[in-house]
Amino acid sequence: xxxxxxxxxxxxxxxxxxxxxxxxxxxxxxxxxxxxxxxxxxxxxxxxxxxxxxxxxxxxxxxxxxxxxxxxxxxxxxxxxxxxxxxxxxxxxxxxxxxxxxxxxxxxxxxxxxxxxxxxxxxxxxxxxxxxxxxxxxxxxxxxxxxxxxxxxxxxxxxxxxxxxxxxxxxxxxxxxxxxxxxxxxxxxxxxxxxxxxxxxxxxxxxxxxxxxxxxxxxxxxxxxxxxxxxxxxxxxxxxxxxxxxxxxxxxxxxxxxxxxxxxxxxxxxxxxxxxxxxxxxxxxxxxxxxxxxxxxxxxxxxxxxxxxxxx
Amino acid sequence: xxxxxxxxxxxxxxxxxxxxxxxxxxxxxxxxxxxxxxxxxxxxxxxxxxxxxxxxxxxxxxxxxxxxxxxxxxxxxxxxxxxxxxxxxxxxxxxxxxxxxxxxxxxxxxxxxxxxxxxxxxxxxxxxxxxxxxxxxxxxxxxxxxxxxxxxxxxxxxxxxxxxxxxxxxxxxxxxxxxxxxxxxxxxxxxxxxxxxxxxxxxxxxxxxxxxxxxxxxxxxxxxxxxxxxxxxxxxxxxxxxxxxxxxxxxxxxxxxxxxxxxxxxxxxxxxxxxxxxxxxxxxxxxxxxxxxxxxxxxxxxxxxxxxxxxx
Amino acid sequence: xxxxxxxxxxxxxxxxxxxxxxxxxxxxxxxxxxxxxxxxxxxxxxxxxxxxxxxxxxxxxxxxxxxxxxxxxxxxxxxxxxxxxxxxxxxxxxxxxxxxxxxxxxxxxxxxxxxxxxxxxxxxxxxxxxxxxxxxxxxxxxxxxxxxxxxxxxxxxxxxxxxxxxxxxxxxxxxxxxxxxxxxxxxxxxxxxxxxxxxxxxxxxxxxxxxxxxxxxxxxxxxxxxxxxxxxxxxxxxxxxxxxxxxxxxxxxxxxxxxxxxxxxxxxxxxxxxxxxxxxxxxxxxxxxxxxxxxxxxxxxxxxxxxxxxxx
Numbered sequence: 001x002x003x004x005x006x007x008x009x010x011x012x013x014x015x016x017x018x019x020x021x022x023x024x025x026x027x028x029x030x031x032x033x034x035x036x037x038x039x040x041x042x043x044x045x046x047x048x049x050x051x052x053x054x055x056x057x058x059x060x061x062x063x064x065x066x067x068x069x070x071x072x073x074x075x076x077x078x079x080x081x082x083x084x085x086x087x088x089x090x091x092x093x094x095x096x097x098x099x100x101x102x103x104x105x106x107x108x109x110x111x112x113x114x115x116x117x118x119x120x121x122x123x124x125x126x127x128x129x130x131x132x133x134x135x136x137x138x139x140x141x142x143x144x145x146x147x148x149x150x151x152x153x154x155x156x157x158x159x160x161x162x163x164x165x166x167x168x169x170x171x172x173x174x175x176x177x178x179x180x181x182x183x184x185x186x187x188x189x190x191x192x193x194x195x196x197x198x199x200x201x202x203x204x205x206x207x208x209x210x211x212x213x214x215x216x217x218x219x220x221x222x223x224x225x226x227x228x229x230x231x232x233x234x235x236x237x238x239x240x241x242x243x244x245x246x247x248x249x250x251x252x253x254x255x256x257x258x259x260x261x262x263x264x265x266x267x268x269x270x271x272x273x274x275x276x277x278x279x280x281x282x283x284x285x286x287x288x289x290x291x292x293x294x295x296x297x298x299x300x301x302x303x304x305x306x307x308x309x310x311x312x
Numbered sequence: 313x314x315x316x317x318x319x320x321x322x323x324x325x326x327x328x329x330x331x332x333x334x335x336x337x338x339x340x341x342x343x344x345x346x347x348x349x350x351x352x353x354x355x356x357x358x359x360x361x362x363x364x365x366x367x368x369x370x371x372x373x374x375x376x377x378x379x380x381x382x383x384x385x386x387x388x389x390x391x392x393x394x395x396x397x398x399x400x401x402x403x404x405x406x407x408x409x410x411x412x413x414x415x416x417x418x419x420x421x422x423x424x425x426x427x428x429x430x431x432x433x434x435x436x437x438x439x440x441x442x443x444x445x446x447x448x449x450x451x452x453x454x455x456x457x458x459x460x461x462x463x464x465x466x467x468x469x470x471x472x473x474x475x476x477x478x479x480x481x482x483x484x485x486x487x488x489x490x491x492x493x494x495x496x497x498x499x500x501x502x503x504x505x506x507x508x509x510x511x512x513x514x515x516x517x518x519x520x521x522x523x524x525x526x527x528x529x530x531x532x533x534x535x536x537x538x539x540x541x542x543x544x545x546x547x548x549x550x551x552x553x554x555x556x557x558x559x560x561x562x563x564x565x566x567x568x569x570x571x572x573x574x575x576x577x578x579x580x581x582x583x584x585x586x587x588x589x590x591x592x593x594x595x596x597x598x599x600x601x602x603x604x605x606x607x608x609x610x611x612x613x614x615x616x617x618x619x620x621x622x623x624x
Numbered sequence: 625x626x627x628x629x630x631x632x633x634x635x636x637x638x639x640x641x642x643x644x645x646x647x648x649x650x651x652x653x654x655x656x657x658x659x660x661x662x663x664x665x666x667x668x669x670x671x672x673x674x675x676x677x678x679x680x681x682x683x684x685x686x687x688x689x690x691x692x693x694x695x696x697x698x699x700x701x702x703x704x705x706x707x708x709x710x711x712x713x714x715x716x717x718x719x720x721x722x723x724x725x726x727x728x729x730x731x732x733x734x735x736x737x738x739x740x741x742x743x744x745x746x747x748x749x750x751x752x753x754x755x756x757x758x759x760x761x762x763x764x765x766x767x768x769x770x771x772x773x774x775x776x777x778x779x780x781x782x783x784x785x786x787x788x789x790x791x792x793x794x795x796x797x798x799x800x801x802x803x804x805x806x807x808x809x810x811x812x813x814x815x816x817x818x819x820x821x822x823x824x825x826x827x828x829x830x831x832x833x834x835x836x837x838x839x840x841x842x843x844x845x846x847x848x849x850x851x852x853x854x855x856x857x858x859x860x861x862x863x864x865x866x867x868x869x870x871x872x873x874x875x876x877x878x879x880x881x882x883x884x885x886x887x888x889x890x891x892x893x894x895x896x897x898x899x900x901x902x903x904x905x906x907x908x909x910x911x912x913x914x915x916x917x918x919x920x921x922x923x924x925x926x927x928x929x930x931x932x933x934x935x936x
């Protein structure tokens with residue numbers, strides 16, 4: 001029988017050991033194979049969950065709600081609209097209120113980097129925090145479900161070359177993915193992007209940089225396209241999305257440069273025809289919908305690990 | 313014991329046989345009489361439902377949520393606000409995402425005609441689609457709950473004269489009602505409306521046209537008022553809603569022209585004083601709230617029929 | 625074993641006897657001590673709840689949803705956005721629709737005073753109404769949870785001096801609190817506010833008025849700060865919130881004027897630095913988060929009392 005991974009909060013990948021990551025992937029795999037998670041009704045009832053989303057989201061919020069629902073946890077949705085936050089209440093006071101009402105897990109999405117960590121420090125051990133994306137900092141459940149998806153197709157991590165294409169500067173997804181891939185020991189991470197879309201400290205990251213997509217895709221096993229956030233595009237370099245697509249869009253033709261069995265990933269929602277050609281998104285090598293599918297199982301694994309840990 | 317009607321999708325009334333319609337009405341009747349639907353816990357848990365509403369709605373969305381909840385199905389609400397749709401994601405990609413997460417029934421309301429059919433073709437057999445209103449095309453659960461309500465009061469359909477008053481041109485409700493009434497074999501359908509509010513192909517419909525409400529109401533057993541959508545009123549004909557009310561509003565006086573036991577229906581929400589006089593809406597012959605009440609049972613019948621069909 | 629308090633609607637404190645108030649507090653206390661409320665699955669399933677919020681709220685709506693969820697009642701959220709209300713449907717027609725669908729308890733928040741009472745008269749015995757705040761009229765569950773919190777710290781009510789500071793004119797919370805404190809027999813209620821923030825008939829209320837906060841805080845056991853609604857501040861008296869804070873803000877220094885064991889309360893959300901200094905809000909004498917915590921138990925007591933009453 002699987003031991004539950006030990007987890008009290010999930011703020012970023014940096015604070016997880018490789019062992020914990022592997023335990024979470026194993027738990028999610030068991031769920032995908034139809035093994036019910038052994039979370040007792042008592043624990044589920046004693047762990048009400050609240051989602052606090054200060055930014056829009058379909059996938060993540062819905063995915064957490066479905067995961068909680070399959071675990072029979074109560075999951076209430078706090079959104080900025082129609083709430084005291086619109087009366088100017090601070091995140092801290094809103095969170096303290098939800099915790100006082102009995103919420104034991106707070107799932108936070110927030111535009112400011114490090115807000116999840118700050119919330120964890122304020123809330124202490126009264127509730128667990130799951131970071132569902134904070135600014136450009138981290139999006140750990142996305143990175144974990146991506147690892148789960150890679151594992152399904154590629155078995156071992158240490159032989160892999162992974163390419164990440166696009167706006168790394170503003171991408172919390174990329175940061176969390178690179179950290180997870182490094183902890184799991186991949187052979188190489190290729191970052192493919194124009195210099196203006198790279199963070200200043202990129203030279204300290206465990207990645208190889210490519211300005212040219214053709215060079216960067218050579219020999220890779222996994223290709224991750226990042227969502228282009230149009231409002232952040234440097235307009236002198238890319239006057240429009242067509243210009244971006246010409247230089248960095250993943251097309252059928254470019255896909256041929258990678259290994260023949262390379263898989264194509266995207267965290268969604270996609271801009272079809274911008275960072276990814278529609279035929280690639282829907283093509284044989286695409287595992288984009290598998291990522292979504294795996295997300296529910298991975299989040300069930302995270303929620304149940306935290307619920308078990310809290311009730312010990 | 314009732315056999316579950318065989319149903320995989322519910323797109324429009326046109327694609328239902330009279331037999332299936334009658335089986336759904338019978339199942340809804342059994343629910344109204346307090347006979348619990350025999351849907352196993354296992355089937356309910358394996359059929360998560362998602363509502364996708366791209367237009368506003370109280371009745372329909374709420375009614376589906378209550379129906380799902382009474383069947384112990386998980387029902388998550390996807391609304392355009394606060395979602396990736398506001399980031400420009402297409403209906404197709406949003407739906408594919410929800411299906412990848414495990415949603416087995418998608419309940420769609422959308423401003424474009426035929427979007428439910430298109431979605432069904434994209435989703436294939438991975439999930440069932442229930443059309444909760446698509447443009448001016450169809451609103452099948454509304455028509456079915458109306459048939460259920462008529463059946464309660466009038467027993468047999470084949471002796472009935474039914475009048476439908478108002479904006480037939482833009483009304484998905486009217487289209488679905490006329491199709492259902494025809495399949496159930498009513499004697500006559502009177503459509504009462506000014507020519508500008510009639511579709512061009514109306515002469516091919518199985519209805520009798522009346523420009524004059526007094527003539528159209530004569531001898532009818534059932535009167536259906538349609539909601540006036542003010543922004544669509546031809547302003548040269550009806551400079552204001554008062555002018556419409558004068559010519560086509562259902563008043564106490566006009567109600568006397570129908571059979572004494574005629575019932576008055578409205579799909580809601582009503583514009584009191586426009587298409588219907590307040591005293592008629594609340595009067596003895598009104599069955600408007602019964603329609604709402606029957607809607608939950610009818611939707612339970614639809615959801616359970618689909619869930620059973622999917623799990624076979 | 626506890627007898628359930630007899631309750632069919634909860635419109636305001638005025639219509640509750642002291643006996644019913646005490647029975648509700650006792651039921652909430654039993655819940656807080658971990659005694660499961662004895663509400664049968666059958667009753668829970670037969671009492672679907674709908675929240676109808678025509679104003680923003682975090683605490684109250686969330687608190688009711690959590691309470692219903694812990695009682696295993698279905699609780700659906702009707703919000704003005706994305707609903708027929710935005711098509712101009714009246715509160716009466718919306719409520720009648722929800723009741724026709726099977727909702728047995730309607731929890732209403734509305735900007736107009738006395739709307740809960742009006743709704744109760746329209747709905748009759750088909751559903752129970754809980755007033756979750758109507759204009760400046762009443763907010764009975766807030767007052768009851770405040771009484772529960774006071775009781776935890778002060779045991780007996782009849783020795784207490786309670787100070788209420790701030791905008792009494794527009795505060796439904798203050799009105800309900802003053803009524804409850806009076807019914808429970810406190811020794812004195814000090815209302816501390818500038819004359820412009822007092823209702824015209826204040827001289828008929830069972831309170832002692834203080835324009836000077838120092839005088840008003842003397843010897844009090846309980847201090848209740850009201851939320852300042854900035855848009856309602858008389859701008860000639862208080863050109864900005866700083867000016868209000870100088871005259872009426874609860875500071876550490878002023879807190880010393882009350883009894884040493886005085887508790888500090890606030891219905892939330894707080895304007896830190898306006899009606900209350902941050903260090904007081906988070907200080908040892910503050911019971912603000914206890915109020916929130918007690919709110920869920922109190923609302924469980926109210927919901928279960930009504931559900932039991934309806935099913936007899």
